[in-house]
Amino acid sequence: MSTENQTDRPVSSAPVLEVKKIVKTFRHVEALRGADFDVRAGEIVGLVGDNGAGKSTLIKTICGVYEPTSGEIFVNGNKVDIDSPSVARGLGIEVVYQDLGLAPDLSAVENLFLGREIIRGGKFGQLFGFLNRRAMLQETNEAMAKFKLEIVKPTREVGTMSGGQQQRVSIVSAAMGEGQVLLLDEPTAALGVEARRRVNDLIRNIRDGGAGVVIISHDLPDLLEIADRIHIMRQGQRVAVLDREDFDLELIVDIMSGAFV
Ligand SMILES: Nc1ncnc2c1ncn2[C@@H]1O[C@H](COP(=O)(O)OP(=O)(O)OP(=O)(O)O)[C@@H](O)[C@H]1O
Ligand SMILES: [Mg+2]
Incomplete structure (x- = not known):
């Protein structure tokens, strides 16, 4: 067998x-x-x-x-x-913690890019660290499609999501790390x-x-x-x-x- x-x-x-x-x-x-x-x-x-x-x-x-x-x-x-x-x-080393380790006040997208944010190009973008939210949302959508794990409305605060949705955010985050x-x-x-x-x-x-x-x-x-x-x-x-x-x-x-x- x-x-x-x-x-x-x-x-x-x-x-x-x-x-x-x-x-x-x-x-x-x-x-x-x-x-x-x-x-x-x-x-x-x-x-x-x-x-x-x-x-x-x-x-x-x-x-x-x-x-x-x-x-x-x-x-x-x-x-x-x-x-x-x-x-x-x-x-x-990437991890999904039992208690998930997500920031509840941030959106799913912000959680996924915590510590690895995409900064806008150009002089001011770099200088002030303006976030490129569109690029981060696009990468989030690509990751969800690649991993076949959808997060409903990933721009929503994680703290307002169901336990299962939060678990998806955590798993997608760890998988995106490619550790x-x-x-x-x-x-x-x-x-x-x-x-x-x-x-x-x-x-x-x-x-x-x-x-x-x-x-x-x-x-x-x-x-x-x-x-x-x-x-x-x-x-x-x-x-x-x-x-x-x-x-x-x-x-x-x-x-x-x-x-x-
Ligand atoms: N932060 C902490 N402060 C004090 N004791 C702790 C702490 N974290 C874990 N412990 C204790 O350490 C022991 C091991 O706990 P741990 O959470 O690692 O177990 P586990 O195998 O993950 O259990 P479970 O299957 O319930 O998740 C337990 O006795 C627990 O009470
Ligand atoms: Mg445990």
């Missing part, structure tokens, strides 16, 4: 992103207790674990939202110090069936383009469809890594809940 994941795609074995023994404490809470993690170029890793296992904290530590208490992060084998989200972005690593924390939780399918297709395309993709999801059947490997976290640590041929829903649930620990 062959599935979409068992093609001849070249998957490099060297990780594009690797995390070694990350510890993150919040006052008395040890959210990460020496967690390891890695994703290779051209693969989708599903990151699973019960509520509170440390998945979102791991993502936010990789993206420079949190400073790790200790531990190391490597990008393409080089040790990096990611002390802000803009550093992460500069390293080609070498894409981290998605429950990206489709608020989406309907059809939009979910389109996001999964988009994620496969991004993977096939050579990026390393990480998806956090509690929808295990959906994740087992799309992932090339599954990493299981429990109580702030990675406790198991499964390759596709070892995927087994019951086994994963048992490991997540600690039946084997």
Whole structure:
């Protein structure tokens, strides 16, 4: 039997992103207790674990939202110090946060171009940083068409949009970044069936383009469809890594809940 994941795609074995023994404490809470993690170029890793296992904290530590208490992060084998989200972005790490991380008072278009605004040409445009709103709207429309993910009225304030629409803004933003690593924390939780399918297709395309993709999801059947490997976290640590041929829903649930620990 062959599935979409068992093609001849070249998957490099060297990780594009690797995390070694990350510890993150919040006052008395040890959210990460020496967690390891890695994703290779051209693969989708599903990151699973019960509520509170440390998945979102791991993502936010990789993206420079949190400073790790200790531990190391490597990008393409080089040790990096990611002390802000803009550093992460500069390293080609794009993210969709569980809490979306959008600016609610700005429009979808403004959110998509936050930190990478298109400035109008000409002496005054450059001098005063006037935004080229028409160009940004046009690129937004092109991105929505390319990624087959429509945002209704993208000039509207994001804070007035439904949860699913906001999730689309966040996903389009991350996909537009064309990074070498894409981290998605429950990206489709608020989406309907059809939009979910389109996001999964988009994620496969991004993977096939050579990026390393990480998806956090509690929808295990959906994740087992799309992932090339599954990493299981429990109580702030990675406790198991499964390759596709070892995927087994019951086994994963048992490991997540600690039946084997
Ligand atoms: N900013 C914070 N301050 C204090 N404790 C935190 C903070 N963020 C996370 N924690 C704690 O760290 C632990 C891990 O939380 P985290 O959000 O990473 O879990 P998760 O695996 O993403 O869970 P979920 O599936 O519910 O999203 C939890 O005990 C949580 O209460
Ligand atoms: Mg979480």
